[in-house]
Amino acid sequence: MAGAFWCIVEDDRQGNPKKVMAEVLGEAARLAGLMGSQAEAVWLTDKATPEGLKLLAELGAKRVWLFESAALSPYRGEVWTPVLAELAGKEAPQAILGAVTTRQRELMARLAARLGAGLSADCTGLTLEDGKLVATRPVYSGKLISKMTWAKAPWLATLRPNVFRPAEPQAGATSQVERPQIAAPAESMKLVERREEASTGLPELAEAEIVVSGGRGLKGPENFVILEALAKVIGGAVGASRAAVDAGWRPHRFQIGQTGRTISPKLYLGFGISGAIQHLAGMRTSKVICAVNKDPEAPIFKIADYGIVGDLFEVAPLLTAEFKKLLEK
Numbered sequence: 001m002a003g004a005f006w007c008i009v010e011d012d013r014q015g016n017p018k019k020v021m022a023e024v025l026g027e028a029a030r031l032a033g034l035m036g037s038q039a040e041a042v043w044l045t046d047k048a049t050p051e052g053l054k055l056l057a058e059l060g061a062k063r064v065w066l067f068e069s070a071a072l073s074p075y076r077g078e079v080w081t082p083v084l085a086e087l088a089g090k091e092a093p094q095a096i097l098g099a100v101t102t103r104q105r106e107l108m109a110r111l112a113a114r115l116g117a118g119l120s121a122d123c124t125g126l127t128l129e130d131g132k133l134v135a136t137r138p139v140y141s142g143k144l145i146s147k148m149t150w151a152k153a154p155w156l157a158t159l160r161p162n163v164f165r166p167a168e169p170q171a172g173a174t175s176q177v178e179r180p181q182i183a184a185p186a187e188s189m190k191l192v193e194r195r196e197e198a199s200t201g202l203p204e205l206a207e208a209e210i211v212v213s214g215g216r217g218l219k220g221p222e223n224f225v226i227l228e229a230l231a232k233v234i235g236g237a238v239g240a241s242r243a244a245v246d247a248g249w250r251p252h253r254f255q256i257g258q259t260g261r262t263i264s265p266k267l268y269l270g271f272g273i274s275g276a277i278q279h280l281a282g283m284r285t286s287k288v289i290c291a292v293n294k295d296p297e298a299p300i301f302k303i304a305d306y307g308i309v310g311d312l313f314e315v316a317p318l319l320t321a322e323f324k325k326l327l328e329k
């Protein structure tokens with residue numbers, strides 16, 4: 001039997017696997033099934049919950065490798081990587097899949113280097129051809145799509161959120177939970193202080209199914225409340241172009257694009273964003289794109305499914321009011 005298809009768990013730091021795990025585990029289980037193997041989850045945390053373990057089983061993990069220790073919190077790549085590398089050395093998984101998140105982007109690159117294995121980052125498709133994994137990923141800011149495969153196992157890949165079909169939870173499914181011991185990690189860094197920002201009450205940008213995004217056309221930070229009002233009504237997250245971020249109107253973690261986040265929501269609504277290639281790199285795989293811009297020649301209209309030529313300060317409140325009426329019905 002081929003080695004297992006591992007899925008590295010990304011959690012919310014409260015013991016619950018994030019939504020994207022349904023996509024990564026779904027893909028791991030699908031591919032493992034084709035190779036007569038199984039999907040397994042590897043979870044490094046200081047706090048696992050019974051609900052979290054149950055969810056991993058229901059999403060298709062036949063086995064969960066659980067490393068639960070206070071020494072693993074907060075996440076530090078140099079502490080987590082040797083733990084994962086040691087287990088991979090012993091268990092020889094066929095593939096190790098993760099999600100495109102801030103943490104796993106770094107972790108998977110470190111792990112690949114440690115294992116001397118290949119990593120395909122930001123995959124939008126995975127197939128098996130002649131018994132080998134083939135990854136599809138956008139390159140050059142999404143202008144080209146490349147296909148690549150691995151010279152040797154384990155095959156490491158990070159999956160773009162909201163692209164892969166999520167696993168349907170199978171009620172009552174169980175998994176074998178293994179709790180390997182870990183040696184006390186050698187610390188090269190010490191956490192001095194941790195500050196958490198107050199939640200906006202809106203979904204997280206990378207996981208949101210709807211994203212409302214604002215650019216320089218918003219004219220100032222105070223006007224983002226207009227987009228937040230719309231986002232609240234339709235259950236979306238708020239993102240921004242680099243021009244808005246560079247102007248200090250939004251923190252960098254809200255930036256969409258080549259040097260920001262890559263998103264793939266079901267619906268992207270852009271307000272006062274011209275549609276520069278570097279912005280498109282972060283959102284062009286959105287299922288439906290709707291743009292509002294007062295310039296009919298704005299490049300964003302070339303890739304938009306729906307375009308509204310108009311002043312965002314008129315259009316956004318109108319959309320908010322209409323959605324409110326519709327959704328209240």
Ligand SMILES: Cc1cc2nc3c(=O)[nH]c(=O)nc-3n(C[C@H](O)[C@H](O)[C@H](O)COP(=O)(O)OP(=O)(O)OC[C@H]3O[C@@H](n4cnc5c(N)ncnc54)[C@H](O)[C@@H]3O)c2cc1C
Nearest residue numbers: 215216217241242243257258259272273274278279294312
């Ligand atoms: C190496 C590199 C990396 C980059 N990375 C990124 C990245 O990650 N993300 C990113 O976004 N950009 C990135 N950029 C910058 C990018 O090239 C653009 O400069 C940027 O995306 C422009 O942001 P914008 O569309 O908000 O502003 P602008 O291009 O200035 O567009 C503003 C738009 O608002 C419209 N507008 C103005 N007022 C209104 C109104 N009242 N109602 C409706 N529409 C209105 C205008 O018609 C215009 O189209 C990068 C650039 C480089 C060189």
